[in-house]
Amino acid sequence: MSGEPLLAIDGLRVEFGPTDAPLAAVKGVGLEVGAGEIVGLIGESGSGKSLTCRSVMRLIHPPGRIAAGSISFEGRDVLAMSAKELRDFRAHEAGMIYQDPFSSLNPVFRVGEQIVETLRSNLGMGKDEARKHAVELLDGVGIPDPERRALSYPHELSGGMRQRVMIALATASRPRLLLADEPTTALDVTTQAQILALLQRLRAERGMAVLIVSHDFGVIAQVCDRVAVMYGGHVVETAPIGTIYEQAEHPYTRALMESVPELESAGKRVRRSGIPGSPPELTENLEGCVFAPRCAYARPSCKDVSMALEPVAPDHQTACPVRPFARTTAGAAS
Ligand SMILES: Nc1ncnc2c1ncn2[C@@H]1O[C@H](COP(=O)(O)OP(=O)(O)OP(=O)(O)O)[C@@H](O)[C@H]1O
Ligand SMILES: [Mg+2]
Incomplete structure (x- = not known):
């Protein structure tokens, strides 16, 4: 980048519980996410x-809180923004699709009205302009017959259509960054592919970055384009997607890739293998x-590991110093 x-x-450190414990x-x-870049954040529940x-x-x-770290957006300190700056930031510059679509779509309002409200409060549009634009936005995210669909309540839409409405809402002000938290979970594979294609199209058309x-x-x-793998509150590896496929270095990344759900012809998913054991509890205080x-591949020295990412190539970092999969440098064949 x-x-x-x-x-x-x-x-970045996020804490719960009492400040003294x-x-x-x-x-x-x-x-990091570059302008126009699509970065995947992956890891177990x-x-x-x-x-x-x-x-x-x-x-x-x-009582959750950001206890340490910095977040910078186009060089501005997000954690230091005033209430007004934060409102503007959320309204214009970063959009988010939340993990549970029902928590952000109000069940008692028609979807068109919800978009109109967002356009009026975030972009200061008048009622008629916002109504017209809401239909255009629904059309823009691939909702057929958008005038009629604008009159639907969230429960009257399929999961895929609801997710498109969420994307229309989150991107209405043409943000430079979209945070999409599990935008395709619970969708069938065909719908999932359509939603991913929509995100790619928005990136291509607007240069919008997506996490x-x-x-x-x-x-x-x-x-x-690039992946960051998370485990137990840490990013353990980051690299371009091609590098991850060819040469993932962290044993967790490897294990996660091996547990990738296979697609069956019937469109059903099967888990090939899981990772033995379970992720750490918040209350567990693991050393190393x-x-x-x-x-x-664990060895005694792993209890001294700091979890800091170290570069193994200019665009590839891992928190595993053991590096059991590191390619040995090609021998000086003579
Ligand atoms: N309000 C809260 N109070 C206490 N613990 C919380 C709270 N919110 C999240 N956590 C804990 O923080 C950890 C990380 O939560 P987070 O929701 O970021 O996980 P996630 O990676 O998004 O998981 P999933 O794939 O299930 O969505 C979890 O152990 C969760 O139980
Ligand atoms: Mg989550």
């Missing part, structure tokens, strides 16, 4: 993906590498 990234997160759920995450995204929007609800959260490598592989208890 050249120049300053659009989004730069550094040393905090429970950290995000433990020093570093992550509870690894801190949603909290990382919500931190960017400053939407960690008390897409998933626990499915199949999803990430379809759309992402947080993945070591489940890692087939």
